[in-house]
Amino acid sequence: MVNDGEWDRRSLLRGAAVLAGAAATAPLLGGAATAAPAGSGDADALFKAGRFEQAGRAYEKVLRTDPANLHAARRRGYVGLLANKFPDAEKYLKLAVELAPGDRDAHYFLADCYIRQDKFSLSAPHWQAAGEEAYAKWFAAVRGEPYQIHGDTARLPWQQIDPIPLVEASVNGGPPKRFMFYTGAPSLSVRASVAKEAGLSPVASQKIGYENGVIWAYCGVLDSFKLGGLELRNVPVGWSSTESGEDVDTDCDGLIGTWVFYHLLTTFDYAGRSLILRRRTPETARKARAAAERAGAEPLPLWLAREQYLHSGGSVAGASGSRTGVVGVNFGGRGEMAAVVFGDTAERLGIRSDHDRPIGTFAHSHPAVTYPCYPERIRLGDAAAEEIYCENHPEAELAPFGFDVPAAFFHSFFKPYNITLDFTDMNLYIARGKAT
Template identity: 75%
Template structure:
């Protein structure tokens, strides 16, 4: 979406463009961060990714200063990171009482509502946040959104590279090719597919995209079927050039995080399939048992800024290693195993080839990155050594609202890292399970 026609974090996530690091983030945790943690400084704890400790520190601030807008807003944001909705609403509403027009608070509360499918409640929040497109879109959602029908779907990944593709049906039509990517928010379609499905926009905007202008449209899809799982009443977006043509033709659409957080999904890279199940306590219990039998340890899962997934991981170079919150990008277009912030690469002594400039796009804007080769990257028991990655010297360590998460960023794990594994994302207990080999 845009503000006054200018690109912002929700501009248009087509999956090919998040290589420069605008996708997921990770703080640097080392001796310096530990020293900061000992001071009890709430902001330092938050930036270091110590969210529970930061939450307690903000609570102490609020006990002494109940009118502290920053502390209330940050405490609500921390609850939102873990999908603790009652907690998030409590503190974000407290912040709104202090400053009803605060755009940052309104955007967090709007996100909190859409994660619970409370779209009507979210609309005024997005309007107050200056996101008119979101406000119009979500106000148009009526009835129960994201209705899940069916017990299980096993979708073959028809193509793995350069983009992973699975098949789905739009409004009962013939099979279409969909990329999947957790670096993108909503379900999106090609303009020609939206037209074929009979979709009409409830909101539209003209936005910047890859040095040009396109039209972005937003509507409601009656039915989206993925194998044995059908979703009904689904918010959907599509885009076209100014002349009305499709923006891209590599796929017929993109399945983003909003679809996946309504399901219990296993991204079975090793088995070349997506396994989709309804998100229930029973399916979560079975997933935990299957992960445990496969030797997968539960990792924490955080969801930031509407769709960016995070967990705990590490990067290493010749100068040492660091562990902390890392971005988790599943799917998308990328030949790399991970993205590394420029300053992170220098601090850790990660070997980087600055003689081989690579021109790409980051969040729909031009970017320059360089090959780099960390000694090791790790997420739980999943590890890769001396593997091909990207680094961007101009990518900032900390990107605040409205374009980033607000905590220090080390890097993110990308498409190629996952290929030996199956990954289950549980948005009920907010856990991530990674096991080597095919899913059972």
């Protein structure tokens, strides 16, 4: 998990790093390290452009003529995983593992596929094969059904919105604690003092270089996490401490990440300053679609890459043109920018950037430099903002997940809207004003 004392890209501390205040302006994850073989060029081009359904069909065509094509099998499984189409994902990722038992990327994707379905025991050996020993220990330690949901609905008022949105939740039946939420983080995380108060015991731990120091990361299993009228039981949880055992951060008591939200039908009601959580059922999904239609919100695609990174379809425009495609969407967290523009996107589109005012920040605990920029327009469905403050991150990789992501939208962009995430049909709905 640690390379030369640095923070591994899939460390248990990703959620804890955000909790500790490391602004995650861009994911620093790479795509598959193996080169694509000849014959998959058209499929790869479609995938890189975010045309995932067409890419999936193209990879299937490659496999019909070349059944031993590891790259095509792994990519076809990844396409299924992006849309939570688990039978497709499992079929092709299992094929990839059969073709190359030592392929870490195939094992990683298959492990992720299993944890999304709460098949933790099946995920553990694949985390191990992917080199993720702490994850393997963590998920192997969860006994019984994880994320058991009790109750139907919770509407949590935000205790504050800036600099970080906070809601109240109870840990193992204790008094209310203040939790931030951020979909750029995977798991539920708590402060070390909260873990001690709740009687948590680690099932795995690691010493990690973090910013300019060292901290310890732990993972365990929480008996009860209560969010208003909803209670989650048997929940994976992480925490971190300094070498002396002190809290790494005291801004809040914990962080709620994407793994919690994709077990529920979640509405981030920015306009209404509330977090609405409902049990995921066909009926709640139908009601969400109906409410979105009444508000005039069209369903947008929702894609989930590498455990927690949410994406949809959007656009960014500058003086020299615009670009429509896959964009990141990040709810909660901290930061004043409405979006981060990646790679050479700002230069290509003629987006005004202030290079005289560099911003020293961190992207997943790694030092990064961004610059204020002001796109002519950024858009997600019918939601748009013009000349709004954003940041240009020219050193960021444009295709960190194998497909191009020219920009990612953040906290400030969403403030006039409410956004519902449907992880069953993999749709995102965004509408102006408060949620009904």
